[in-house]
Amino acid sequence: MRQFISTLFLMLAIPLTLLAQKDLSTGRILDGHYKKNTAVTDVEIVGDRLRDYGLTYYHSFTVRDDDKLMQEVVDAFLADEPKAADKELTKMGGKLIAGMYRLKYDGNTNRFLFFKDMRLANQRQNAVMVIYMEGNISLKSLQRKFKK
Amino acid sequence: MKNDNKYLMEQELMEAFTYAEGADIGMPDVDAELLRVRQKAAKRRKKPSGIARIASIAAGIAVVFALGWYINSGVSETENLHADDSKSFCVAYVAGERMTDEQQIMDMMSEDIMNMNDGCDIIDTQLNDFFNE
Numbered sequence: 001m002r003q004f005i006s007t008l009f010l011m012l013a014i015p016l017t018l019l020a021q022k023d024l025s026t027g028r029i030l031d032g033h034y035k036k037n038t039a040v041t042d043v044e045i046v047g048d049r050l051r052d053y054g055l056t057y058y059h060s061f062t063v064r065d066d067d068k069l070m071q072e073v074v075d076a077f078l079a080d081e082p083k084a085a086d087k088e089l090t091k092m093g094g095k096l097i098a099g100m101y102r103l104k105y106d107g108n109t110n111r112f113l114f115f116k117d118m119r120l121a122n123q124r125q126n127a128v129m130v131i132y133m134e135g136n137i138s139l140k141s142l143q144r145k146f147k148k
Numbered sequence: 149m150k151n152d153n154k155y156l157m158e159q160e161l162m163e164a165f166t167y168a169e170g171a172d173i174g175m176p177d178v179d180a181e182l183l184r185v186r187q188k189a190a191k192r193r194k195k196p197s198g199i200a201r202i203a204s205i206a207a208g209i210a211v212v213f214a215l216g217w218y219i220n221s222g223v224s225e226t227e228n229l230h231a232d233d234s235k236s237f238c239v240a241y242v243a244g245e246r247m248t249d250e251q252q253i254m255d256m257m258s259e260d261i262m263n264m265n266d267g268c269d270i271i272d273t274q275l276n277d278f279f280n281e
Contacts, residue, residue, distance in 0.1 A: 035241040043256050047236020060260040098264075116264050131260060 024103070025079035026113060029072065030059050030132055039066035053145050054137035064127040073128050077115040086139070097121050108136045153189050160185035
């Protein structure tokens, strides 16, 4: 019975979080169809493990050494800009290095989308990374928590 | 099936006529005979053979078992992901390989955050070093 309930919960919880990403262009990147790509590192965390951070959902996606897919990530992130309630973008020579969106969402839940191009951000990695997060937390609080 | 029934009916009618002739009782009432033949034919309608019945039961059981196995395998997999907490899970794919070790995945998250924070120092920092105020 416990197994059934836990399965049922997961079946309900996963589509809900996926649904929240679906309105985003970046959601297409995060929807799971790149998971088996050898250039990708995909980390997805849901629920209580994130309580300390004030988050309910965390999903990071890093692409290494795949120029086409890296460009796809950059394009998807830029396409989501109009959906941002708040945003901070850092560009160098017209190229996006890093960015953050706080996305519009119902209720107290905040959604955040972070982006970083590690090729341009002095990290000497041929990689780009995007992180999507959800939680009942403000950006300032999130910053404080991650700074710890 | 229709043809079979028709054939059966004809057979029965032939038998009935032959019987009537032999017994010298005149022509039988065709309607009554037809009705009788129909009833007989209905009785003779093939029931599934024993083997077919066993096969269908076996197929049903197989479907139930397969479904049970599928649900159970899914559950045990997710249980590995969140051993003591049914409300959460974590999973990672690294170079196409699935990882389920919670601690490793949480470490990866920390590393991601660190990567997001670091390396921005060279850039004039208006650069919203996102997590660093």
